[in-house]
Amino acid sequence: MGLAQKYGSVRLGYIFAVLAAIMFGSVSTLAKPLVSTVNPLLLSSMIYLIAAATLTPLAQKQSFPASKKNYLLILAISLCGAVIAPSLFFVGLTHASASDAALIANGEVFFSVLLAIAFFKERLGKIGYLSTALILTGMIIVTTDLNFSDFTLEQLHYQDMLLILSMLFWGIDNNLSRILAQKINVAKIAQIKSAIGGAIMLAIAIFGFGVPISIQSAQIMPILVLGIVGFAASLYFFMQSLKRINTVRTVLIFSMSSVFGMVAASVFLQEQISWYQVVAAGIMVFGVYMMNRKESMINPV
Numbered sequence: 001m002g003l004a005q006k007y008g009s010v011r012l013g014y015i016f017a018v019l020a021a022i023m024f025g026s027v028s029t030l031a032k033p034l035v036s037t038v039n040p041l042l043l044s045s046m047i048y049l050i051a052a053a054t055l056t057p058l059a060q061k062q063s064f065p066a067s068k069k070n071y072l073l074i075l076a077i078s079l080c081g082a083v084i085a086p087s088l089f090f091v092g093l094t095h096a097s098a099s100d101a102a103l104i105a106n107g108e109v110f111f112s113v114l115l116a117i118a119f120f121k122e123r124l125g126k127i128g129y130l131s132t133a134l135i136l137t138g139m140i141i142v143t144t145d146l147n148f149s150d151f152t153l154e155q156l157h158y159q160d161m162l163l164i165l166s167m168l169f170w171g172i173d174n175n176l177s178r179i180l181a182q183k184i185n186v187a188k189i190a191q192i193k194s195a196i197g198g199a200i201m202l203a204i205a206i207f208g209f210g211v212p213i214s215i216q217s218a219q220i221m222p223i224l225v226l227g228i229v230g231f232a233a234s235l236y237f238f239m240q241s242l243k244r245i246n247t248v249r250t251v252l253i254f255s256m257s258s259v260f261g262m263v264a265a266s267v268f269l270q271e272q273i274s275w276y277q278v279v280a281a282g283i284m285v286f287g288v289y290m291m292n293r294k295e296s297m298i299n300p301v
Contacts, residue, residue, distance in 0.1 A: 013244030040090030050227025081173025082197020111171025134287030
């Protein structure tokens, strides 16, 4: 691959990461009313099955290389990212406060970066660490408004632990997906992952907990949008980004979904945006710009 072609592929990686963040952040507001009216396991299973069906046209002509390592990787990715993580998250979200959930949700970026550096040999340069600090700072501001006075360790109950554990498993999923995406079509990975995860969660919901499949007509469209745009499209672009740039860069850029979610909430839910959040958004955008510089990585992809 020539230098120009390689650099163009990296640029596409950044574009895909931003698109994934926009799609996931913008439609996340749709999940708010659904979590309280639809069983979390049933909701998760339907969203992932819809995502699998959406990705099928892109993946049906792609083969999955048969090897023990590939089978183990796709199984681990499916269990971590499409069964355990969403199950823990939606169950924890049902019982946890919104403020705790928003704060703890940033753990996916933390765990993804930590695992990538500690176990998957990804290294940052000085600018990379600076951009990481900027993005993490922005995430903390945008989710807390710098109001830490009401948060104590005594408040960290089992529902908060479920949310933290879900972020750990999504971090594992991100790093394993990066490995598999280097040799297998990303649409195929996303399709198989979504199908396995959706099927397992549906079986657990119906046969394990006896959850009835009861969906109101008004809930169908929000669920379809969540499955098609919020999960299928964002997952596809996210994995395309993983393939072109490393895990650290991808998840840090993807963390801007909180900024896009903030804008969507303001537009569609008429939620007010504080000046803290505006400042945080600016810090995160600048951090992403710094991450885009080739000097941010010791060994640029």
